[in-house]
Amino acid sequence: MKAARFDYLRPGDVGEALAALANAEGAKILAGGQSLGPMLNLRLARPALLVDISRLKALQQLEDAGRTWHIGAGVTHARLEDARGRLSGGEMLSEVAAAIAYRSVRNRGTIGGSLAHADPAADWPLALAALGASVNVRGPTPRKILVAHFIQGAFTTTLAADEIIESIDVPKLSRAGRYGFYKFCRKTGEFAEASAAAVLDPETGVASIFLGALRGIPQPLTSLAQQVAREGKIAASTEAVSQALAQSVSGLDAVEHSMATAVVTRALMQVLAP
Template sequence: MKAAAFEYVRAASLPEALREFGDSSNGAKPIAGSQSMGPMLNLRLARPARVVDISRVDELRSVTAVGDLVRVGAAITHAEIEDGNYELLRNDFMQYVASGIAYRAIRNRGTIGGSLAHADPAADWPLALSTLDARIELAKTGGKRQVRASEFMLGAFTTLLEEGEIISAVLVPKIGVSLRWGYYKLCRKTGEFAHASASAAFDAQTGLARVVLGALDGPPMALDVLAQSIAKQGPSAATAEAIAASVADAMPNADAIDRSMHEAVVERCLAQALGSSAR
């Protein structure tokens, strides 16, 4: 099946793009890497009257330092993060996550903003950015606002985005040498969407302590009790019993196999973060 007819517009600037989205009569939708919207168009799950290409908008293609944060433009691709094209993003965690997203052909085109906006529960960036307590910058003709990454996704393929609003950037805390992290997912085969995933980050200097479950029926779920116990007591708090209890609380309606897979990814990502060979 091929897409229904639509008008194509390439935006030269963010204000130009926002004007297109602000006029609801256009029925406009943004497109950048086209790795999510493209299939939806071809399957006719989305039928916009106009598609606005934002892949070359300078403000969405820059990476800059903003105080103790790194502002990552929404049209930065997974491959650019994986390859370390931007000095501010040359850190183990972001590059590791980017390198495991789908296949290289998809990473070459797919963007960090597009992944977040699509809000697939099995996607990598919603989980990883929630773990880092990042912020998402949303823009429309009336101005910009920021929301926590952990609050942006409301459910499967459902977000806080309002009519006429797009993701313009992600604001990620600068990652220092004291950060200890883990990221693990179970896939049927390399490149496929995860059946279970988990991420952990601990930083004694900033007080960051996060353990987050991904690949659920809805948005990622933070295991706050487990994370705080580990932050206070150290690796000894990451027992099999504590992990199982936290996963059960987060997934009360899951079957035993699903819970078992999520327990396994939590255990393995904590081993990465807390073990002697922690990154």
């Protein structure tokens, strides 16, 4: 279980990283390495070149950009966890970060790496989709894309081989905004068996619920979210959630349906808690 041979580059800036990606066949970006590392050792990933972006200062920013939090792709889960209390309007980020895997994983794993890897059971694709966050992509043509559109399926994104995630813009919640995040893991630190994120903000009109840990991308429960925004607790009962899931998410067996109902209901309970 040792990696196959590869070349290694530590570029000095994002431009150099992009040039390496454009010029080398089979190049792969290494950020925190918390998923790529094991895949290299299992020889499931066999890149010819690893482009290590983990020390690029330009990807480390964590800035208040007014209506959004501007987060560099290389920001670790641990940094967001430790920013608890200092991310006004972005409190959900610290809470989600703090529950990712173990601290040792959080010390190295990055928010950009998690989005690029797009594990269906991961927390960031789900939470950031619910928050309406966007991904800033650098490449031959810089572009900005909603997280919910960026991720296309299990381990699949729109990121091209010559592109790099530069940062993520996360819209802030107003003071009236509420969020909920609930995941069920068989043990501490495992990927979720079922997970859900919900964001309701009466001031901005945001109402979103996403179900995660599915076979593909996080699933929006749009009409349920709107109903809960309108009617409150009555619309968030176990029965209502169960029905909404039956209508809008296909392919769940009875067990998955039960777990999904529970996590969505519990995420909504956090949102609606007085």
